[in-house]
Amino acid sequence: MLTTHTAAELAAKLHSKEVSAREVTQAFLDRIEAHDGEYGAFLTVDADRALAQADAAQELLDAGTATSMTGIPVAVKDNISTNGMRTTCASKILENYVPPFDATVVEQMNAVGAVTIGKTNLDEFAMGTTNENSAFKPVRNPWDTDRVPGGSSGGSAVAVSAELAAVSLGSDTGGSIRFPASLCGLVGFKPTYGRVSRYGLIAFGSSLDQIGPFGRSVEDVAMTSEMISGYDAMDSTSLVDAKISTKGLKDGSLKGLKVGLPTQLFTDTIDSGVREVLELAIDNLKREGVEFKEVDLPSINYGVTTYYLIAPAEASSNLARFDGVRFGPRLESDGHIESFMKTRGELFGPEVKLRIMVGTYALSAGYYDAYYHRAQQVRGLMASEFEKAYQEFDVLVSPASPSVAFPLGGIKDQMALKLLDFCTIPANMGGFPSISIPCGLSEDLPVGMLLTGPVMSDERLLQISYAFEQAFGRDYRRPPIL
Amino acid sequence: MSISLDEVRHVAKLARLELSEAEMMTFQGQLNALLGHFEDIQGLNVEGLPAKPHAVALKNVLADDIARVGLTREAALKNSAETKAGLFIVPTIIEE
Numbered sequence: 001m002l003t004t005h006t007a008a009e010l011a012a013k014l015h016s017k018e019v020s021a022r023e024v025t026q027a028f029l030d031r032i033e034a035h036d037g038e039y040g041a042f043l044t045v046d047a048d049r050a051l052a053q054a055d056a057a058q059e060l061l062d063a064g065t066a067t068s069m070t071g072i073p074v075a076v077k078d079n080i081s082t083n084g085m086r087t088t089c090a091s092k093i094l095e096n097y098v099p100p101f102d103a104t105v106v107e108q109m110n111a112v113g114a115v116t117i118g119k120t121n122l123d124e125f126a127m128g129t130t131n132e133n134s135a136f137k138p139v140r141n142p143w144d145t146d147r148v149p150g151g152s153s154g155g156s157a158v159a160v161s162a163e164l165a166a167v168s169l170g171s172d173t174g175g176s177i178r179f180p181a182s183l184c185g186l187v188g189f190k191p192t193y194g195r196v197s198r199y200g201l202i203a204f205g206s207s208l209d210q211i212g213p214f215g216r217s218v219e220d221v222a223m224t225s226e227m228i229s230g231y232d233a234m235d236s237t238s239l240v241d242a243k244i245s246t247k248g249l250k251d252g253s254l255k256g257l258k259v260g261l262p263t264q265l266f267t268d269t270i271d272s273g274v275r276e277v278l279e280l281a282i283d284n285l286k287r288e289g290v291e292f293k294e295v296d297l298p299s300i301n302y303g304v305t306t307y308y309l310i311a312p313a314e315a316s317s318n319l320a321r322f323d324g325v326r327f328g329p330r331l332e333s334d335g336h337i338e339s340f341m342k343t344r345g346e347l348f349g350p351e352v353k354l355r356i357m358v359g360t361y362a363l364s365a366g367y368y369d370a371y372y373h374r375a376q377q378v379r380g381l382m383a384s385e386f387e388k389a390y391q392e393f394d395v396l397v398s399p400a401s402p403s404v405a406f407p408l409g410g411i412k413d414q415m416a417l418k419l420l421d422f423c424t425i426p427a428n429m430g431g432f433p434s435i436s437i438p439c440g441l442s443e444d445l446p447v448g449m450l451l452t453g454p455v456m457s458d459e460r461l462l463q464i465s466y467a468f469e470q471a472f473g474r475d476y477r478r479p480p481i482l
Numbered sequence: 483m484s485i486s487l488d489e490v491r492h493v494a495k496l497a498r499l500e501l502s503e504a505e506m507m508t509f510q511g512q513l514n515a516l517l518g519h520f521e522d523i524q525g526l527n528v529e530g531l532p533a534k535p536h537a538v539a540l541k542n543v544l545a546d547d548i549a550r551v552g553l554t555r556e557a558a559l560k561n562s563a564e565t566k567a568g569l570f571i572v573p574t575i576i577e578e
Contacts, residue, residue, distance in 0.1 A: 096561075097561050098560070098561065100553055100557035100558065100560060100561075101553065101557075192538065193537035193538050194537070194538050194540075207535060207536050207537055208537065233545055233546075236540075236543045236545075237536070237537075237538070237540065237543075239538065239540075301522075302522060302523050302526065304519070305519050305520055305522045305523050306523065308516060308519070308520075309520065316497060320498070323498070324563055325562065325563070325570055325572050325573075326561065326562050326570060327561045327562070328561070328563065329563055330563035330564065330573070332573075333500075335573070335574075336572065336573035336574060336575050337498065338500070339573040340498045340573075341495075341498050341499060341500035342500045344497075344498055344499050344500070345499045345500030345501055346500070348499070350505075350508075353499055353501070353505070353509070354509060354512055354513075356497045356499060357490070357493055357494065357497055357499070357509055357513060358513065358516055359497075360493050360496050360497040361485070361493050361513065364493065364496060370524070371520060373533055374523055374524070374526075374528055375523065376533035376534055376535055377528040377531040377532070377533050377534070378523050378526060378528060379533075379534045380531055380532055380533060380534035381526075381528070381531060383534055414512050414515065415515050415516070415519065428537070429534075429537070430537065431536075431537025431538040455538055
């Protein structure tokens with residue numbers, strides 16, 4: 001079946017003319033039609049549009065101007081703007097919003113003939129860790145459909161894990177790519193902040209948000225990263241040498257590699273099953289010549305707190321634009337302020353409202369210095385601790401999630417849900433590139449290993465991840481249900 | 483540090499969110515739980531540490547002053563709840 005192949009394998013088949021772009025896209029559309037009812041990964045699928053893009057891709061393939069991503073079906077998180085195609089953020093306030101422009105990453109996809117196979121479900125406005133905060137439907141994990149896929153990019157993760165798309169795009173503000181990648185047995189990558197344009201990504205926490213790919217292999221993730229990265233004048237935080245190259249991806253060696261293990265991420269906050277899988281994987285790599293050493297990074301313990309001040313503060317400002325004037329429905333009330341309040345009060349979901357409240361409080365008079373400013377100081381402390389560690393280590397390694405996938409509705413406590421991003425948050429604070437790769441199973445469910453490197457080390461990080469992946473083997477990666 | 487129901491009401495107004503009494507109570511509990519965690523960083527000595535507002539700081543990002551095609555008026559207005567004569571219609575602000 002075509003849909004079982006990685007993007008790299010599909011690219012080879014497309015380039016050798018063994019299959020057509022239309023056949024590839026049709027195969028994924030058929031699987032979505034037959035199976036997405038079980039998973040809830042997609043919010044919008046436009047088959048005609050996808051097939052038209054596939055035909056355009058075929059022209060590039062026939063003309064010999066194709067890249068490795070030409071004709072590859074890509075699922076796109078529904079907070080990334082697609083011209084003429086509904087973009088909802090899984091929120092009632094944008095339920096019927098049709099962007100009049102493409103996000104830069106979508107333009108880049110179109111330029112090389114990658115196919116937008118559909119728009120994927122998420123926690124409303126990317127706020128959540130389980131994908132249960134979608135205003136429309138939860139997403140289910142193909143490894144066990146009674147369990148969560150992780151969030152907030154749960155739909156993008158499941159699209160790839162359930163083989164409904166070859167690769168996908170998500171966004172990561174505190175772990176929203178790497179956490180679901182870990183729970184679904186995928187590779188999920190958050191590039192260095194500024195290497196992928198945020199233009200057209202509906203903003204949540206602007207200083208933390210970064211678009212990145214999910215794939216079934218490091219190679220697929222590297223190929224997709226190459227496509228979507230690059231300097232963009234439309235994003236004032238875009239870096240000049242932003243393009244991520246796949247050159248040398250397979251040339252890395254494990255021998256003599258220096259890896260730091262942050263002690264704060266191997267405590268009993270992490271489930272023992274997850275720790276055991278990590279330890280086995282680490283032993284495996286030690287035999288291949290990788291050198292591991294513990295490193296103390298005490299500020300990690302303040303990561304979640306700092307995150308829940310900075311991200312909601314930025315969100316409360318970013319989401320002020322949703323007032324029923326320029327986008328979405330408007331609910332009438334007595335006065336104009338009352339109309340804004342009614343529209344927002346009724347159409348935002350509970351988690352979004354909570355975060356807007358937290359952010360508004362943290363930024364309000366009298367609390368700004370005690371909360372928001374102090375959080376930014378702690379953010380600086382975290383980044384400098386990591387930067388110091390990078391003088392000694394090539395990468396830092398930890399679990400990507402404190403547990404494997406858990407049942408839907410299994411965690412009710414708000415704070416417990418927020419603590420799940422404990423391992424992934426530091427990379428967003430420092431803008432560091434960070435990737436989760438599958439490294440084994442615990443209770444028959446995937447465990448992700450998180451690798452984080454210094455700013456702009458994306459190519460090196462992908463190269464190391466590729467070498468780790470070779471050492472781990474890929475045979476355990478398909479959900480048994482498939 | 484804890485937040486009263488009146489403060490929740492005030493913050494909701496600042497945030498332009500109409501909340502039911504039940505929601506106010508829920509958010510009061512959740513805000514207080516979060517505020518409890520915020521105490522974690524209150525004890526840290528951050529004296530003199532610079533604030534880090536950006537992931538990767540850039541200086542003086544300027545765009546070349548080149549005219550380019552923007553959205554058409556029709557496209558910009560397309561998603562609005564109410565438009566008239568090529569303009570967004572906002573809720574009435576000044577009474578007649």
